[in-house]
Amino acid sequence: MKKTINNYTTLFSMLALLSVGASSCGKGYLDEKPYSSYDATNVDPTTVENRLLGLHYNFAQLWGYSGRQGFLSCWQIGTDITSAGSTEGVENPFYQYADLNSENGGVSFLWEKCYAFINNANLVIDGVGDSNAKASAEARFFRAYAYNMLVTLWGDVPLLTSSIKVPTFNYTRNAVAEIDKVIADDLNYAVKELPDLATASTPSRINKDMARQLAAEAFLRIGMRDASYFAQAETMATAIINGGNYKLIEARYGKYLAEGGDYFRDMFRQGNMRRRQGNTEAIWTFELEYNREVNGGTIDNPQQRRVWQPAYHKWDGMVNADSLGGRGNGRLRLSNFMKYTVWKGLKGDIRNSNFNIRRTTNYNRPNFSTEIGIDADGYRVAKGTGSKNIIIKTGDKVVPFRTDSLEVWYPFPTKWGGYDPLDDFGYALVKDWPVMRFGETYLLRAEARLRQGNTVGAAEDINKLRDRSFKVARAESGNNQLGKVAASELTIDFILDERARELIAEENRRMTLVRMNKLKERILRNGDTGPANKITAGFQDYNVLLPIPLSEIQLNNKDGDNLKQNLGYK
Structure with missing residues (x-):
């Protein structure tokens, strides 16, 4: 392995491997002679920038993974919206729940990459201290992103707020409430210190609105435990909506005007997805096409x-x-x-x-x-x-x-x-990835308002999406009430249905259902009764949370019962 930081970041394996300092090339990181520019306390602007770009690369590695082609299916299959097709294999236990165990490759890979985010973010945060709030804010965004996934899908997990410096084999789990405080603090800091859209170096670098969107989602989850966060989630979404930077797409635009299509489809077509290409709804488009504005290194083969x-x-x-x-x-x-x-x-x-x-x-x-x-x-x-x-x-x-x-x-x-x-x-x-979109902002605010009993406000937000979705049908029929939603119709299940209509193939459906405490209930709606798709047959209550990877349990329990497995799993 070269002593330079390939692809702008040193990538680590799972948390336990982080503990012993194993690098992505398989050689012990602590056995290498570190260059002075890689010192965790180094604040050289180039080093800091490369580490931040490395966090974008971590994102690309996670969702562009092809080592197990069914990895992306793990977060959709076994829910209300999808069923098995020609599966690769790693995703099968996510709908055949009796087979879900701590040795599943999808479980291990997500855990590994979340802690790669966290450790690399901690390197930036430790390195810049109070000297570069903007850099610290971008790193904190990614740390919060990773921890929000971890606590949603696993519950209590180890909390690391500093980069790994010495081998450690006795990690224990921290309570969700403790980690949620770090998430909230990180996101509030990010909203305060990140640039807004107009002053960000490029539209693809993390800005205030991306942090607000993530905060709205995370605060809705935290609100299930502490209801005061529902109002905070609404505040975050409202700041995006009232900020004037985004507009729902309601007319055709871009490269494909001479072809058949419609304005909703235009948002997701190659060469149409970025703000400078006409997509006024894009909050965060992760750029993979040529002429990228953020270069975080070469990634895998997105599936x-x-x-x-x-x-x-x-x-x-x-x-x-x-x-x-x-x-x-x-x-x-x-x-x-x-x-x-x-x-x-x-x-x-x-x-x-x-x-x-x-x-x-x-x-x-x-x-x-x-x-x-x-x-x-x-x-x-x-x-x-x-x-x-x-x-x-x-x-x-x-x-x-x-x-x-x-x-x-x-x-x-x-x-x-x-x-x-x-x-x-x-x-x-x-092709570029649609990560955060203005349409979801209305859904997040509708949920926050509904959780606070404001059904009228929630209906107003849903109707913003319905006005766009039924614009053509209303014009053709002369009925301007088509698709309109009344406040009395608003329930959490209604919002989940609307999220499915608006965000199919965009949202991580498993995370959404788990954070709303709806996974068990909603899989009953799937409706596919074929032998290969009886997803409720093996489901147990403990399957709401994922098993901690077996390798983590083994490496951290050599000297005692330190890292405990989620109940129900071995």
């Missing part, structure tokens, strides 16, 4: 498209195309609840258009023609084995096999589509 999009390339008569979002693997399928139930009574909602939830397609291979069989239910079978034969050709609506809905074709969200004609196989998604 979002391959997870969310079906494997339609397996059909004869089909070629990968930008109009279909490129090549998918069909790892996840929308649940029956997400495909059908959540849209009942909402005809005309643009979020359910075929541009946004793709339900149908046509054969697109040039000069394609073949004869197939059709069974009595209209599904494709081998020629001569059905009730009749037909000729299918380029431009015809696809006729699926009965089993295609498990992997090859099903209704899917198009937000992660992205096609590079130079990479038809499409192993990696080279």
Whole structure:
């Protein structure tokens, strides 16, 4: 391993490996001769900047991971909105809950990367002290981001507020309330000291509004324990809404005006996602396309498209195309609840258009023609084995096999589509990520208002989204009440339904359900009853929280029972 800081940061393995100082290259970090520029107390501007960019790289490493292609599915599957497709394997225990244990690779990887965030953030915070509040604020944002994930998904976890300096094997768990104080302090500090959008070095660097958005979400979770935080969550969201920096997209814009589409779809298309590209709704777009404004190093091969999009390339008569979002693997399928139930009574909602939830397609291979069989239910079978034969050709609506809905074709969200004609196989998604969006700000404030009993205010926020979603349908029908929500309709379940409509494939659904104490209840709504998708069969109450990785338990319990496992897990 070189003694320089590759990709702007030294990456650590899991917390226990952090303790012994193992670096990402497998050599003990404490065995290396550190350069003076890497001293934790060094405040050289270049060193500090590189460490901050390293935190962005940590983010890219986490959500761009391809070592286990099903990792992204872990945070969606086994909930109300998705079911298993052609799974890779690491995600299976997240819907077959009886198999969820402390050796799961998805559990270990997220834990590892959260503590990489924390240790690298602590390096910055320790290094700059009181000399660079802006740098400390950006590091504190990422530390709060990581700890918010940890306490949401694991509960009590070890609290580290200084960088690792000596080998340690006796970490214990700190109470959620203790860690929440650090999260709140970090985010309040970040809101105070970070630049606003107008003065940030680039729109992709962490600014006040990103910190406010994270604070609103974190404070809603903390509010389940301390109700005073609901008002603080509302304050954070209101500051974004009233700040005048963002506007809901309600008209088409960008590169694809000459193509079919709609204004909601435009927000998620390649080359349309950044503020300077016309996306007035973007709070935090993580930039992966060329001409990045934040360079945090080379990352892995992001799998979002391959997870969310079906494997339609397996059909004869089909070629990968930008109009279909490129090549998918069909790892996840929308649940029956997400495909059908959540849209009942909402005809005309643009979020359910075929541009946004793709339900149908046509054969697109040039000069394609073949004869197939059709069974009595209209599904494709081998020629001569059905009730009749037909000729299918380029431009015809696809006729699926009965089993295609498990992997090859099903209704899917198009937000992660992205096609590079130079990479038809499409192993990696080279496309920006929508991390924080103004539409969610209204949902966060609606939730905060509802938690405080303000159903009228909550309905006003939901109706901001409905005004956008039903704008076209209202104009076409002449009915300006389409999609309107009354205050009497507002419940937490209603907000969860609206989050599903607005944020499908964007939010970490597992985290949302856990922070609202709704995971067990909402998985009953999934609606898929096939043998592979009986996600409630093995669910136990303790599955709300994840197991602490076994390696952490073993390394920290060599000299006593220090780091205790979550109840129910071995």
